[in-house]
Amino acid sequence: MSVDSTFRVLVVDAETGRGRVVPFGDRMQHIGGSGLAAALYNAYGLPDAPAFDPQQPLIFAIGPLTGYFPLMSKVVAGFKSPYNEQYAESHAGGRLALSMRFAGFDGIVITGAAKALSCLVVGSRTIEIHDVHYLRGVEALAAGKYFRRFGKSASGHRSTLRIGPAGENRVAYACINVDTYRHFGRLGSGAVMGAKNLKAIIVLGDDSFELPAGKDYPILYKDIYTQLTKTAMMHKYHDLGTPVNMAVLNEIKALPWCNMQSTSSPAITGVSGEAFAEQLLLRQTACSGCPVGCIHIGLLRKQFAGDHDYLYRQVSYDHETVFSEGAMLGMTTASNVLALLDETEKQGLDAVSAGVALAWATEALQRGIISDKETLVPLAFDDVINYRKAIRYLGSAENDFYRALGQGALAAAKIYGGEDFACVLGQEMAGYATGEAFFVSQSMGFRSSHLDSGGYSYDQKHTDKDAAKTVAFFVDDEYKRVMLTCMVACLFGREEYTPDRLKDALKTIGHTDTADALDAATAAIQRERWKLKFRTGYDPNRIKIPKRFTEIVTWKGPIDIAYLSDLQKQYAAAIRELGGQGPAA
Numbered sequence: 001m002s003v004d005s006t007f008r009v010l011v012v013d014a015e016t017g018r019g020r021v022v023p024f025g026d027r028m029q030h031i032g033g034s035g036l037a038a039a040l041y042n043a044y045g046l047p048d049a050p051a052f053d054p055q056q057p058l059i060f061a062i063g064p065l066t067g068y069f070p071l072m073s074k075v076v077a078g079f080k081s082p083y084n085e086q087y088a089e090s091h092a093g094g095r096l097a098l099s100m101r102f103a104g105f106d107g108i109v110i111t112g113a114a115k116a117l118s119c120l121v122v123g124s125r126t127i128e129i130h131d132v133h134y135l136r137g138v139e140a141l142a143a144g145k146y147f148r149r150f151g152k153s154a155s156g157h158r159s160t161l162r163i164g165p166a167g168e169n170r171v172a173y174a175c176i177n178v179d180t181y182r183h184f185g186r187l188g189s190g191a192v193m194g195a196k197n198l199k200a201i202i203v204l205g206d207d208s209f210e211l212p213a214g215k216d217y218p219i220l221y222k223d224i225y226t227q228l229t230k231t232a233m234m235h236k237y238h239d240l241g242t243p244v245n246m247a248v249l250n251e252i253k254a255l256p257w258c259n260m261q262s263t264s265s266p267a268i269t270g271v272s273g274e275a276f277a278e279q280l281l282l283r284q285t286a287c288s289g290c291p292v293g294c295i296h297i298g299l300l301r302k303q304f305a306g307d308h309d310y311l312y313r314q315v316s317y318d319h320e321t322v323f324s325e326g327a328m329l330g331m332t333t334a335s336n337v338l339a340l341l342d343e344t345e346k347q348g349l350d351a352v353s354a355g356v357a358l359a360w361a362t363e364a365l366q367r368g369i370i371s372d373k374e375t376l377v378p379l380a381f382d383d384v385i386n387y388r389k390a391i392r393y394l395g396s397a398e399n400d401f402y403r404a405l406g407q408g409a410l411a412a413a414k415i416y417g418g419e420d421f422a423c424v425l426g427q428e429m430a431g432y433a434t435g436e437a438f439f440v441s442q443s444m445g446f447r448s449s450h451l452d453s454g455g456y457s458y459d460q461k462h463t464d465k466d467a468a469k470t471v472a473f474f475v476d477d478e479y480k481r482v483m484l485t486c487m488v489a490c491l492f493g494r495e496e497y498t499p500d501r502l503k504d505a506l507k508t509i510g511h512t513d514t515a516d517a518l519d520a521a522t523a524a525i526q527r528e529r530w531k532l533k534f535r536t537g538y539d540p541n542r543i544k545i546p547k548r549f550t551e552i553v554t555w556k557g558p559i560d561i562a563y564l565s566d567l568q569k570q571y572a573a574a575i576r577e578l579g580g581q582g583p584a585a
Contacts, residue, residue: 003510007106015112017129032063033488035525037078051082052195054113063487067101071493073287081187088187093287094179099159102205114197123204139346140164157205164348166395167194171406173353181316217508237294242319243273252555259359323431324355330381347395356428360409374401420547434459453477467566530579540572
């Protein structure tokens with residue numbers, strides 16, 4: 001099997017509709033995924049220009065193992081975030097990774113802005129841009145049905161990315177919907193796509209690729225497949241799915257409720273993973289190239305006056321979305337959570353940020369900091385009717401308040417007040433009120449994501465308060481995850497895809513040099529990503545954790561403010577060192 005050491009990257013100018021395939025970089029240096037996306041931003045990005053500058057690139061990158069091994073099913077999107085004006089990554093599954101592999105692209109870079117609202121179609125022999133101005137304001141799910149008319153000849157290997165009204169209106173946490181049930185969710189990739197005047201991007205997997213010859217590849221593939229499907233390793237993700245965490249976290253007083261005014265509630269019985277499975281679970285599906293089937297689809301039947309008798313919708317759910325638009329909003333029934341998630345999908349919003357932002361708005365209204373004049377409806381916890389309306393107002397940027405809230409809960413709080421109870425850790429928090437390690441790791445991590453490192457897990461496994469030890473864990477765990485996101489693996493498979501396993505896999509497909517360089521290249525990519533983050537304005541010493549996070553009580557007791565502060569200082573120093581910034585001034 002012949003292996004090219006350079007990446008094959010499609011670069012498209014959305015303004016002209018023209019593109020070219022260019023050889024780029026070195027696999028031994030950039031690996032793929034996170035490493036390739038960062039390298040492409042360094043080459044094509046404008047670190048000092050705003051996120052919505054038409055020439056800022058929107059980047060999609062896959063890894064060397066994509067299409068060859070199970071769970072290598074993700075794509076990294078790299079872009080400058082309108083949420084924080086810093087370089088950002090977001091990861092999504094669906095069919096996109098395999099579509100890019102079948103099209104023959106390791107990366108896709110889109111610059112410029114289309115002259116009218118458009119649909120970009122790319123494939124191994126195709127670059128087309130179609131005027132779809134008549135779809136402006138159309139909900140993301142309805143628009144997806146229209147885009148099925150493009151690229152029918154590659155329908156089995158075709159991936160459709162689209163935005164809803166929130167992306168068109170440049171809501172800072174607008175998402176990109178990928179093949180209906182997956183998303184580039186966090187930090188506003190949908191707004192970047194909207195700024196490029198692209199309603200949709202369709203990738204046609206209209207070519208083929210060779211599988212490795214010899215015995216080593218099928219033997220290793222079978223072994224990995226067997227571990228993922230025949231052992232208990234993936235049962236959690238397939239059976240109840242990640243919503244199994246809801247009841248567990250609630251039991252240990254680590255699940256945020258009602259804007260994190262509490263960390264446990266008896267209402268959990270209505271919104272637990274078990275409740276969703278018993279009442280609403282219709283089916284499970286998977287990203288292309290994944291045998292696990294962790295995507296849980298709930299059946300939403302007629303809910304409200306005006307719905308016709310035979311209406312039903314299929315809505316995906318997981319722990320993060322059930323937390324943010326369930327517990328965080330005080331919802332007590334699974335079907336009402338699904339109704340909110342359905343509306344969020346239509347608008348094209350990140351469900352986590354939308355739910356947490358509305359939770360802040362609800363408490364702000366209760367405290368009299370804002371009024372119905374701003375919210376337009378009287379928001380109250382567990383009020384599904386008015387939350388659905390508020391989600392639509394967020395997507396349409398209905399008034400000054402919703403435009404501010406669409407920039408993030410903390411951005412709105414800086415205008416209206418209530419910063420102390422804005423549940424923001426770099427961006428709206430993920431669903432783990434586990435303690436100091438998680439709060440610091442999300443607020444200061446590279447993506448401000450609970451998946452930057454396992455801080456939420458560290459809190460649950462360690463009772464000591466050794467800040468140096470905790471920070472060492474953050475840095476090492478991030479390194480291991482960067483190796484996986486360069487591949488680009490689903491992080492659910494991190495127990496199977498150890499560094500040695502990844503090296504073996506690379507060697508069976510002919511990437512022996514990359515395998516030999518993997519450890520050093522990963523460490524270099526970890527540093528280069530932080531350097532890029534600093535180049536676009538990141539400063540760990542400016543990050544503040546709102547007061548609400550110091551007021552909660554978990555199973556371990558009250559938050560230790562001194563330990564929290566020490567963690568922040570030591571992690572900031574470690575990040576500055578990684579990013580080549582030296583000690584803080």
